[in-house]
Amino acid sequence: MRHEKVEVIFQAAVEVFAESGFDQAKMDEIAQAAGVAKGTIYYHFKSKEELFVGLMNEGMEKLSDCVRRGIALKKSPSEQLEALLHAHILFFVKNGKLAKLLLNEAFGTKERQRQFRTKIREYLNLIESVLQQGIEQGEFQMAHPREMASAIFGAASVVVLQKIYSLEENQSEEIEATAPTMIESVQQLVFHPLIK
Amino acid sequence: MRHEKVEVIFQAAVEVFAESGFDQAKMDEIAQAAGVAKGTIYYHFKSKEELFVGLMNEGMEKLSDCVRRGIALKKSPSEQLEALLHAHILFFVKNGKLAKLLLNEAFGTKERQRQFRTKIREYLNLIESVLQQGIEQGEFQMAHPREMASAIFGAASVVVLQKIYSLEENQSEEIEATAPTMIESVQQLVFHPLIK
Amino acid sequence: MRHEKVEVIFQAAVEVFAESGFDQAKMDEIAQAAGVAKGTIYYHFKSKEELFVGLMNEGMEKLSDCVRRGIALKKSPSEQLEALLHAHILFFVKNGKLAKLLLNEAFGTKERQRQFRTKIREYLNLIESVLQQGIEQGEFQMAHPREMASAIFGAASVVVLQKIYSLEENQSEEIEATAPTMIESVQQLVFHPLIK
Amino acid sequence: MRHEKVEVIFQAAVEVFAESGFDQAKMDEIAQAAGVAKGTIYYHFKSKEELFVGLMNEGMEKLSDCVRRGIALKKSPSEQLEALLHAHILFFVKNGKLAKLLLNEAFGTKERQRQFRTKIREYLNLIESVLQQGIEQGEFQMAHPREMASAIFGAASVVVLQKIYSLEENQSEEIEATAPTMIESVQQLVFHPLIK
């Protein structure tokens, strides 16, 4: 297993980065939150950026794994897509901190953001491949599976993020209870027309 | 009409903020890009934050206006929703800089971000009201119009953002040509099931 | 004339760099000594290194000018060499701080030191050209004017440095009084054999 | 005999200190170069400073021994002085790393430098005593043997240093071949007038 202190630092870093964003996050704060000296972080990570990138990669890895596991149980593309949405939203609900970071830091021209987008691109490819299979097997019908993948990703992600922040502003914490609502909405968007 | 210098500063600020994000953007750089002295910015704006907030508010205003104008021409909610998506995507395509800022700075706990989210909330209300009318007039059918509004907003925004950055990485600039692809995709998502 | 603050910073920097050497010198200390804020130094100089290099260049420039002026008054190479030694030693005596920096920072593989050595090389060329002329005019006789230039430079410089530090340890300050002693010694080394 | 590890550390330390100077040299780098753990250095030396001082003392010791051995074979002061110059220059040529350190770290107000200068003072006394004997025995003639000792030390040292760095910049390594040139030059400076 990974070095104990590294784990502690990772935990603390997610909290702090999610709370403040990359630039506003202070290494001091991360160190304090982790209960280690600032030097200790630098003993394990070359820089703030490297720490952040490590974090993001791990986060995307977890999301991918989680979604892949959900898909693996299903046979037909439409069931797989359903499972994908379900897993994606639940993952974001359970890992709100990561979700915040994901959208906050996904876009931008900094190197770390570019690197990060590569990971997102991979995740989008996963979605796209499900769509593609559906098309090939005659289940789905769409002209632009790549754009559709982005749109679905955006819908599923922003629903959760918006909910997180709106609940935060009302200081309620019962987000898990609202998961079905969000899943249902995105499922409808994808599988049924809004129009009667 | 607004003071000439203010306009110049606004223009420059959008560029710089979009390129670097709020924190990494330097007032020096904005001043240089605007061709004014740094002090001049502070003569017109109290702070970096105020400049940014002014910018974002104006941006959201423009987006709202643009969408509202699109809707106004239509009668039925479904036509209105169609027009809304169309206008939203075209606006983001035409104002890529603003689009970047929008998603980059929409989430976070800083005061400026909270303020900004208020504007987004208003925009989401606009979408929601179209959905609501559709329900009332028996055109639409959905359990959670609020969540649906978020999902639609996310789908339409992320499609464009993802496209912008993916084109940037390939150094092509022909994003306007791809607008129909994106509009079509989101329209399908909203109006037709993916499933045959 | 040069900007007032720049001048003040230069003055302070010579003091501090000479006292502590490049690495041990703190920008804080220089700022305090100059009576300006640390930021002011960085407003005028890009980095500690740039400040230092500027300083050294100016120092070598002054030394060169001073020696050149001494030489200019003389006709024959031997008179010129005499004047050169005289001027060099007096300059070091008057500008002890600079003399310290000169020897302390002349050697090393850092970029700033390499740059600095280029200036010293130029100064050595000046000495060498006097020697060369002496040879051509039949006044001097030597096999390796380049090495001789280094040797003379070393003799004249180290004599003064050693004296500065030995006086410092005895807390006496009367170095100017000892200048003739040093000049005489180096003159003898160059013009008369030690051997009777 | 000295502990094996101590020897290894010394070797590595000379390299690293000579390459980077005292301040820029990193204990990590020395440890790596020596192939031991950082803690091991601290097991054998109390501090970076102590390691450095030990090094310098040993270096000066070796120089002194080498020169003393050269002198011991000669009888007359002028032969002794000749041998001294010869030994000094050859020692610097053979121990370039040490030579660099010697001049780089000889001057300055830090405690380690003061300590080091004590050793140099002793070496200068050795030179001075040869001069003094020459005067007493009627071979030499000079007003200020102490200053003359400094001047000779400076000439002999700087000649080599300047050559080392100028060859380094041209990436040639044949310094040993140039030793006679340098010895000859300093010998002339000391024993024969430049003037015909």
Next chain:
DNA sequence: GATGAATGAGTTTTCATTCAT
């Protein structure tokens, strides 16, 4: 209205040193 030199609080990062194993 406009300017840009000056400021100093705030941040990342480095590295000698320690100490439990």
Next chain:
DNA sequence: AATGAATGAAAACTCATTCAT
């Protein structure tokens, strides 16, 4: 004897903001 993870004090540098001109 030897190790190397952990530490925290120290330093270079940044940049939003101010203000005299």
